[in-house]
Amino acid sequence: MEEGHNLSIEQCKRITATAITGVDAFSDRQITLSYAGGKILVSGSGMKIVNFSKTSGAFSATGSVTGVKYSQKGGTFRQKLFK
Numbered sequence: 001m002e003e004g005h006n007l008s009i010e011q012c013k014r015i016t017a018t019a020i021t022g023v024d025a026f027s028d029r030q031i032t033l034s035y036a037g038g039k040i041l042v043s044g045s046g047m048k049i050v051n052f053s054k055t056s057g058a059f060s061a062t063g064s065v066t067g068v069k070y071s072q073k074g075g076t077f078r079q080k081l082f083k
Contacts, residue, residue, distance in 0.1 A: 005035050012065045013043055020059040023052055031061060038072040 017033065017040070024032040024039070028047050031035040033040040035057075047063035 005037065007040070007068065009065050009068070014060065014062050015065050016058075016060045017059065018059075019057045021057065022054070023049065023059070026059075028063070033059060041067075041069040042072070043067045043069075057077065058071075 005017070007015070007017045009015050017035075019035050020033050020040075021036065022034040024034055026032070026047070026049060029043065029045060031042045031047055031049065035040070042065060043051065044063050044065040044067070047061055047065075049059075049061045051058060051060045053059075
């Protein structure tokens, strides 16, 4: 699996990512992904997982993507910045 992580959104209708370690939860409104640095929350409507390979870490989904939120392992970025 790749060491680096990439995430791409095409015209707010397709999302692809690399170095994904797991799909923690999914519905037509939200998908929660795990990667080495923490979690990724993808929100939208009509969300459908098209591809996920645990061995390669490749992930793709379609739908109307309205937001992406990252949460890091071990606390938020702000908590790490202001120790």
